[in-house]
Amino acid sequence: MTRESAGGAGEDGISVVYDLDADCTADDIEEERFYLAEINGVVDYGVFVDLSDSISGLVHESVLDGTYRVGDELVVSLEAVRDNGDLAFVPAEISDDYDLEPIGHEYSLTGTDRLEASVGEQIHLEGEVVQIKQTGGPTIFHVTDEYGVVPCAAFEEAGVRAYPATEVGDVVRITGVPERREGSIQLEVDGLSTLEGDDEAEACERIEHSLEERAEPHTVEPLIDWPAFEALRPDLEAVAKKLRRTVLEGRPIRIRHHADGDGMCAAVPVQMALERFIEEVHEADDASRHLIKRLPAKAPYYEMEDATRDLNYALEDRERHGHQLPLLLMLDNGSTAEDVPAYETLAHYDIPIVAIDHHHPDPDAVEDSLAAHVNPYLHGEDYRITTGMCCVELARMIDPAFGEQLRHVPAVAGLADRSKADAMARYVELASEAGYDEDRLGDVSEALDYAAHWLRYNSGDRLIRDLLGLGNGEDPHDELVDFFSERAREDVEEQLEAAEPHVEHESLANDAHLYRLDVENHAHRFTYPAPGKTTGELHDRKIEATGDPVITVGYGPDFAVLRSDGVRLDIPNMVSELAEEVEGAGVSGGGHLVVGSIKFVKGKREAVIDALVEKMAAAEIDDELSAAGAIDD
């Protein structure tokens, strides 16, 4: 047998023979290399060999010697590519003693950023599976690569899970054709394999690196120069990164926020910035509708009822739509021990919780539950840095382009919570540049509070955006703010007019004024303003009328709301003492030095309030303390 010279391996030393993976194509073979082939047909004029699933060719009988059977291995090299594309091989002229080296298909990957240009053509994609939704037809894998998230539809059989071994978190290589489907790009999957070993490690690293990089928040100049705030900035940057990363990973986000002015100034900008980022990242057109939800909460803490429902919703969402469990973002709520039972309800699920709050925190109590916790008190600052102020900066870190519209929002947030921060003046000035003078900011704040009251558990997205001046520009922002704020003030006026004659005054031993109001019997119920706000407004008026120190108590059948200016009440401590001292009263509650609320059983109201007043009379006077910024619950 005469062997023509072929193959690039030298004749000295040990030759290398390449063993092609099944998915290799003609592009993967080079001339003058040896390949391991398998005979799949024997004919008069030669044998047909397979080098991979798609590489086959003829070895002509003229270059063959001996007998061959189907199934035999043969080392070959490429002789020629015929005009019609057929391949011709020749047997390799090498000894049996060679090194076999596997070769994978050299994939030319197409990133999710280039799908639009490849519609209709087969491409390859590598990425991490972030959601698997089984439809009645195909299985939809949502896959993120270094550029974005794309839905990939794989059809096994109607309603039957395709690639059942593949799970969320796997790194996969997908071959498929991008198609437009209901307005979004979707990849129709021809093949999917889970990467392993080096391939996986390499893809993982590439994706991880990219996610980290893309998660990086934008560096933005603070809206105003405020040294006290700077301490919180790194915390907020970390949260911005976490939220961006969450979006990049296709995990849903649920925002639970306090349903008052500051809470909405916090939640709405973050929601809008995240929506914009989701739209940027996700190919699926309706992604932002599925991936972010804002839920107002009336209570000043995360209630068991809400947590139970949030959890069930998340589990059903996973079951029905294959979503990951969500990240929970608590805004203007979430820093206190009262949140812990709800947190623990979620604790055993993969539901990270992030809280940004400016209420007096119980950091030790919540520490174990929170993946991140931002609160001015953790940096020696206090409620005066409101959640809204924090979240406007957060929204700007997430999407600076959106930030420009937010210049008036920190001032609204500050006024809503009666922040006495030094920086308020600068925020107000900034707002005035955006066309909001101080009166107007107050109006917006009142209007928000009023709308939140009537919307109850409805997030009221359009209405609130309009009130906040973040609407689409078509809406009568000004008139609506006028009307709502005016109504709010009238209703407060009316409520206080009914209440005032029934307010009981006494001077305590420590010279503080104590004002008491039975809000059940001497205020309208189930209307605006609710008991907490009624008490707060009364308190403000009394401070104005009589000056510090002032304590105001609004009590109902089984609760009391407390406000103090100038007296250190230390309410958590009072609650502990009352719980012990007043037997059978079931006293519980929360708050901080000068603001709080207490619950008890109806039948022990008198005993509890008497004991409470006694403690107040003994409390220390401290001019620095103010109830402003209280949650009006």
Added chain:
Amino acid sequence: MTRESAGGAGEDGISVVYDLDADCTADDIEEERFYLAEINGVVDYGVFVDLSDSISGLVHESVLDGTYRVGDELVVSLEAVRDNGDLAFVPAEISDDYDLEPIGHEYSLTGTDRLEASVGEQIHLEGEVVQIKQTGGPTIFHVTDEYGVVPCAAFEEAGVRAYPATEVGDVVRITGVPERREGSIQLEVDGLSTLEGDDEAEACERIEHSLEERAEPHTVEPLIDWPAFEALRPDLEAVAKKLRRTVLEGRPIRIRHHADGDGMCAAVPVQMALERFIEEVHEADDASRHLIKRLPAKAPYYEMEDATRDLNYALEDRERHGHQLPLLLMLDNGSTAEDVPAYETLAHYDIPIVAIDHHHPDPDAVEDSLAAHVNPYLHGEDYRITTGMCCVELARMIDPAFGEQLRHVPAVAGLADRSKADAMARYVELASEAGYDEDRLGDVSEALDYAAHWLRYNSGDRLIRDLLGLGNGEDPHDELVDFFSERAREDVEEQLEAAEPHVEHESLANDAHLYRLDVENHAHRFTYPAPGKTTGELHDRKIEATGDPVITVGYGPDFAVLRSDGVRLDIPNMVSELAEEVEGAGVSGGGHLVVGSIKFVKGKREAVIDALVEKMAAAEIDDELSAAGAIDD
């Protein structure tokens, strides 16, 4: 150069040369006219000229003289149309001094009434845009012409707004192909242009004229001959026209109505008539589901909470589905000052409000808010003309074909509100012709009230239609009415049995009987009948037992319900006086001469009720006055 004679312009005077619009077709050219053409090709045997995008043809070299270059202008006239459709032109024999006159394509418009016959063929349509919905795929323009509303799908890019300059209200010309899509006709848009100038004015006028004409309500004979009612008829006709026009313009309608018997006798027929009209007007199959909603309200006025939510819903509906903001139709509610805060919430949006009510109105208070206001008191009539009676006539004006089924409804409405109208006898007679004797009418009325109670905020469409005898004929109307009315009566009986022993009686100075019931302590709570109805039923029994004049007061912790027969209470006046006289009681409320309700703070109940009774004792006796028809709130 020899020019053959061509062109119809005389050689004396100045010739006219026509400049065809780009969209002109061969149909637009006539022989013996001159047209401005542009050379787009030069060949051996002549030059090719374009007269418009789709009109091209050859000018043969034999008729040409000189040199021509592509891009040159040439005035030509039509020589011949070849068998194969090719056009041959000859140069026009005119001087350079001609008048150039533009010619538009003579569109042969196809009305939305003829789309079915044109499925698959390109047509032209002119109309006004009434809704623009951006889907993930195409943009859907809903367009009304003189005949109806059709959805037109224009695709720019997936999820990208097509024709972004086009807005709701624009008059447009659309070229496209009608196709069946999910069971409705939809126009697939090939081209869309906004009309301007004369074209717009002409189309506008044509459409406006047609809308006006089609909005015109049907002229129907009144169900009964009732002179008192005639005063209201023109008002109702105006409302019928307004509602029909609203449907024609594609604007949604939200019906808010009092959730009692009369309220449902009013709202259901109007809803059904409008649904039928919507189906007639709109090509889209699901239009009536999107364009009309009926929402029952428990309170005797439009609550802030409802208004806030309605507004947010409307704004979201506009954002998400491109709907216009709705028209709000208030039925059996809406005439009083208590509605004004809610109205003002909507006032700065394009949300017209129409009220049809038969409760004592505050016309001055509501005037500014209402686009139309129908109320018998505005014509010197009173509650005896119930809203249901009005709305049956209204439904008949909207759709007379439907009216035939409604003959028993006015009697039900009248009995529900215990109308003492003279016309009741004739309504009852009319109902008996439809198979409802008086007992049966009472049953239906009770059953409606009972069902409304348990349905609460649910409109319960199917159930209520069945009870009203407006169902699909399959349902056990009779048995259901039997059962519900019987249960209603039993529950009233049981409630009054518990209450009766606790009713306090006294004879007032003006010789009126005063009956007082503590409905909080001596009636079952949270069940049927509610406090208002309990008080009303008690009142009716007391009148029967002791005869006029009778006042009945049902009071709870912070409210009182008042009914009088034979004593002129003038409740709005009493409320004003009490608000002033009883300090810190937060008195508010509403009503009219003999029916009303008062709210106050819980702690001042005794003081308020004592003062109230004092006023009652001093009130004037008037045999004519009756509490029948009160809202049992």
Added chain:
Amino acid sequence: MTRESAGGAGEDGISVVYDLDADCTADDIEEERFYLAEINGVVDYGVFVDLSDSISGLVHESVLDGTYRVGDELVVSLEAVRDNGDLAFVPAEISDDYDLEPIGHEYSLTGTDRLEASVGEQIHLEGEVVQIKQTGGPTIFHVTDEYGVVPCAAFEEAGVRAYPATEVGDVVRITGVPERREGSIQLEVDGLSTLEGDDEAEACERIEHSLEERAEPHTVEPLIDWPAFEALRPDLEAVAKKLRRTVLEGRPIRIRHHADGDGMCAAVPVQMALERFIEEVHEADDASRHLIKRLPAKAPYYEMEDATRDLNYALEDRERHGHQLPLLLMLDNGSTAEDVPAYETLAHYDIPIVAIDHHHPDPDAVEDSLAAHVNPYLHGEDYRITTGMCCVELARMIDPAFGEQLRHVPAVAGLADRSKADAMARYVELASEAGYDEDRLGDVSEALDYAAHWLRYNSGDRLIRDLLGLGNGEDPHDELVDFFSERAREDVEEQLEAAEPHVEHESLANDAHLYRLDVENHAHRFTYPAPGKTTGELHDRKIEATGDPVITVGYGPDFAVLRSDGVRLDIPNMVSELAEEVEGAGVSGGGHLVVGSIKFVKGKREAVIDALVEKMAAAEIDDELSAAGAIDD
């Protein structure tokens, strides 16, 4: 004319001539038989005859004699089938005196079990129509045959009802092509005819026979050997059959169940077993989502409010989706007179009601309303056989494959309702085999109760399945149970700590201890545990502390909850007496010997409770009686 011998009928006697139905095909004709044909063409070389719509052929002139005209009848027999498929006939050699016998097309029916294999090919199907849904496009007939239910789409015109004469319940023959549509098999209808006469009877019998057979529940070995339970087994088998039959007939099922531990141990397994069966029976992919719904109820009976809404929902579901009205399955609720008003609301509709309950029943009161009623008291047993125990066996009868997962559930149910059944020990042992020790079972029971409290009217499917250990295995069942059960116990502890000091004790004349607690004034409201559970827990502690006989009364403003161990209260009887004796108190209520609740009007509380205590003091001591298993309402 020479006639060849043809036709299988003998020449003696009367010949039979077959008259083929229009839909007969060549497969329906046999050689040597006579067929009635009609001439549809006369040509030189013979006449063409039609035997049916699709059977035509030539009678050659060589075998013909005489003149023929189009339209003439001719009796023929088959001569030959040509190679090209053409048929040749010869005139029949018979006298005019023959018997004409109609022949239908011999349909080769394809069952719904073989549709997958016939995708794309025309088939025939016979079955009963179980749902007719008019879409905007085609009309969808859901049809059941002997094997399953398949949606069949018939298109008349967009949104127009196809085959309008066909109704639910009709037996039809459908010719059509199975196609995959959104992941399910759907039959695209080419033709549909309603069967009549023998055809109908035969198909009906075949389907009925199959439905009966397939409805037959599985015979399962009881989980434990428990003679007392055996009495209920036939009842449960009958219910299993009824439910399976309901699924086979495509009727929806709504489960209303008591929202406590036992109620959920009953409802969840049945729901899951039915879901599995629905998936087996129905081709439509989303059938189980439409056909079964689980709805928890807080009240210990079926409330009017729920019934009214359920009915309206069912009517709308019928109108909108063409569903049959549902079967209502009451679990751990439904046996008492208090359910009757709600039942009667549904009574005049085709809504069968089945109740499985272990509360003291009023069999006479509910008998007329229930299609089936399972209750241990009906067999001389009592509450100790809990509904959960019954329903686990029921679920196993419906789907035994699922049953294996349920081994721990009866023990959870038993502990939840504090069942003192002898069989509890064996159930606990069975559970321990499944990995649940007794403490763990108690934890699950408490956790269920706690979750149910916070979920309120939400069925919380995922969460409850996870707590019950019936989740998908991914979820942190253990941790969740730990946490919820611990929280539940802490909250009970806290509640009782507040309450204990206010519990009033007295020794009754019959030596029973009476404990009274004002749950309105001395327990936290609107939290866990609610008044019923609070009273129950208190009762248990008192029994432990003081031993039998013990009565505990928890009272609020207008209700009282009663528990007794060792005293025969006979609460229904007490309620009747009190209703009569205490005038104007509106006393009502329900319960049985040792457990119950009473309602009254607020203002008569003292009188009612005094009279109640008097009766208790006179009640008979009976050591056998225990309040365990009470509904904690």
